[in-house]
Structure formats: structure tokens, C-alpha cells
Amino acid sequence: MFKSIVLFSSLLVVTFALSDVEVAQEWKQFLETSKKVYQSPKEEAKRLGIFRENLKKIEAHNKIFNEGKVTYKLGVTKFTDLTPEEFLEYVHKDKVLPSIKADEVFKANPNFTAPGSVDWRKQAKLFVKDQGQCGSCWSFSTTGAIEAHYYIARRQAVSLSEQNLIDCATSQYGNNGCNGGNYNGAFDYVKENGIDTESNYPYRAQQGSCNQRSTAVKISGYSNVNGDENSIQQAVASKGPVSIAIDASSELQNYHSGVLDDGTCTSNVNHAVLAVGYGEENGSPFWIIKNSWGSNWGENGYYRLVRNRSACGITTMPSYPRI
Structure with a gap:
């Protein structure tokens, strides 16, 4: 699926509205920090789509975290380009x-x-x-x-x-x-x-x-x-x-x-x-x-x-x- 050298310099806490420009910026930083390389443009487009959906979940969760309704915060990790099912496979x-x-x-x-x-x-x-x-x-x-x-x-x-x-x-x-x-x-x-x-x-x-x-x-x-x-x-x-x-x-x-x-x-x-x-x-x-x-x-x-x-x-x- 992909080759991964998992060296993250930081984990990003997502607190922004998900405009295309902002998603593109976060995706660029994710690729730079994770060093992930995909086999084809089609595979990368698929991973970007999954990444976008995970960002939405992270943003929604962190909104209720900031309201004091939950005790933990989510952020971008080396697994954020995976579906929940793929993460479970890992x-x-x-x-x-x-x-x-x-x-x-x-x-x-x-x-x-x-x-x-x-x-x-x-x-x-x-x-x-x-x-x-x-x-x-x-x-x-x-x-x-x-x-x-x-x-x-x-x-x-x-x-x-x-x-x-x-x-x-x-x-x-x-x-x-x-x-x-x-x-x-x-x-x-x-x-x-x-x-x-x-x-x-x-x-x-x-x-x-x-x-x-x-x-x-x-x-x-x-x-x-x-x-x-x-x-x-x-x-x-x-x-x-x-x-x-x-x-x-x-x-x-x-x-x-x-x-x-x-x-x-x-x-x-x-x-x-x-x-x-x-x-x-x-x-x-x-x-x-x-x-x-x-x-x-x-x-x-x-x-x-x-x-x-x-x-x-x-x-x-x-x-x-x-x-």
C-alpha cells in the first residue's frame, strides 16, 4: 500500500475549519513529517480523501474537548491517512x-x-x-x-x-x-x-x-x-x-x-x-x-x-x- 518511514516532528491538533486550502496545507505537512510515499497518484488521492475525513472527526472531537465534555484530545498522527478498518488491520x-x-x-x-x-x-x-x-x-x-x-x-x-x-x-x-x-x-x-x-x-x-x-x-x-x-x-x-x-x-x-x-x-x-x-x-x-x-x-x-x-x-x- 505504501512505504513508511515514521519520523514525526510533531503531532498537530486540528482546530481549524476544513477549507480545501487548509486541508492541503495539513496534508503537505503530514507528508513531510511522516515521509510516506505512495505507489501512484491514484493511491495518494485516496489517502488524501481518508485524511480529510479523519480531520473532520478530529475537529469535531476537539470542539467538545475544548468545551470540557471529554478528557482527551485528538490530533494528526502517522495513522491519519488510514481508515478505521485499516488501522485495526495494523x-x-x-x-x-x-x-x-x-x-x-x-x-x-x-x-x-x-x-x-x-x-x-x-x-x-x-x-x-x-x-x-x-x-x-x-x-x-x-x-x-x-x-x-x-x-x-x-x-x-x-x-x-x-x-x-x-x-x-x-x-x-x-x-x-x-x-x-x-x-x-x-x-x-x-x-x-x-x-x-x-x-x-x-x-x-x-x-x-x-x-x-x-x-x-x-x-x-x-x-x-x-x-x-x-x-x-x-x-x-x-x-x-x-x-x-x-x-x-x-x-x-x-x-x-x-x-x-x-x-x-x-x-x-x-x-x-x-x-x-x-x-x-x-x-x-x-x-x-x-x-x-x-x-x-x-x-x-x-x-x-x-x-x-x-x-x-x-x-x-x-x-x-x-x-
Whole structure:
């Protein structure tokens, strides 16, 4: 359909009337920042039409955001030239596969009082990355969790290799490369084999032969978190970031900022991410979620999801690694 190098210098919040001239200006900037190249003028015209329709939706939504009726804002992203169905095709590449049970389960302690807010972005070294056109979100959730917990335990920042997992933590660990997987199976792989660094084993966004040559980090195991938000909150507060699976078939296509609370997502999870904190804004409690769509999507690669409603399947399969 198109070739994409997804390097966005900014996300545009659309607040203008949709004249042809203004749409043309926004389209030009979109092409410049996204670096998208289409196969033919006909394909580009089709994408422009879709882009225009998405701009209308963004403008209508942001009007009610400015009126204080919703808690999140939309904007132009690298996905704004896709139909909702095409965006879902992209999301569904990930295919979060059935969970593997860990040897430990973390449950909420009734005697533990969690802090009012936690933000591991301020306390642990986190790396925002981009999975590109490969359905490998599970590997990014895995590396993000291990990177964070390794820093918490050792005070050493290390960027780990998703490609190592894509190539090596394959079907015997319940994973299928660029066609989906499960971070628990990937945790098992790292427990048994360790994982290399990003610099030694760089990301290619396609599955290849296993070529792990060194081990930067090993883990002792991983813990499932009991499937309720209180347990996840305590785990995030007392242990560190937690890998979670969510339903990404909501407003994430054009999400810009704020607390996502659109009421449309379900418990049918299709995307692996990382819960790195929580808090509250203007009476809206939220989770801080680290995504794998690049630092120029959302809030510098993160988004906030409404908390205490089991939104988007967040309680389905949370877990974290043990260093």
C-alpha cells in the first residue's frame, strides 16, 4: 500500500475549519513529517480523501474537548491517512496470544497503602521505541519491562533487543515473530537464555534466524499480577512497570493527549504495552501507558488511560519480570 518511514516532528491538533486550502496545507505537512510515499497518484488521492475525513472527526472531537465534555484530545498522527478498518488491520498484526502462567502471582496486600501517584518515567530509564510495520508489540512490552526493572535493581540503563526476541523466542515460547506473541513466553526465553543489547542485535522489523551472540541481562523469572486494578496499582507502586495487554481498537489511531476514556474499547486485547505509572487529573484517575509507536505519537510515546474501570482489558494478563 505504501512505504513508511515514521519520523514525526510533531503531532498537530486540528482546530481549524476544513477549507480545501487548509486541508492541503495539513496534508503537505503530514507528508513531510511522516515521509510516506505512495505507489501512484491514484493511491495518494485516496489517502488524501481518508485524511480529510479523519480531520473532520478530529475537529469535531476537539470542539467538545475544548468545551470540557471529554478528557482527551485528538490530533494528526502517522495513522491519519488510514481508515478505521485499516488501522485495526495494523493493530491486529500484533495478535496478543494466550497467556502463560508464571511461577508466582502478585496479589494486592490489604495492609499496603499505595502512593497517590507513581511515574517511573522520572525514576527509571525508559526507552520509547517504534515497532514499525511488524506485529511485534509483545517484544517491546518485554524489553521495556526488563529495561525498567533492571535499572531499578542495578541502576544501570541498558536498551535491550526486540529483534533478539523476534528471532529467537519463537513458537516454543508461544510467539510468532511479526505476527504476534506473548510477553510471558518472552520472559521465559530471557530467563533461560538471557537477552542481547539493542546495539549488538538491532531491530529490523522482520523475523530472521536466531543470532544471539551475547547476554546483557538475564531475569530470575516473572510474576503474573492478580487480575484487578488494585493489584496492578500495588505492583506498579512497589515493584515497577507492569506489562499489560489492551484493546487498541479505540481512539488510539488519532490520540494526541489527555486521559483516554472513550467507552468503546473492550476486553478483547490485541496490543501489548507497559503500565509505567498512574495518577489523577481534574478528577480523572489514569494509568500512564508506554506504547511502541515512536516518541512522536501521543504524549511523547505514552498515553494515559482511564483507571478504575478495567478499561480496554487492562486486567486481562498483567505481569512483570524479576531481576
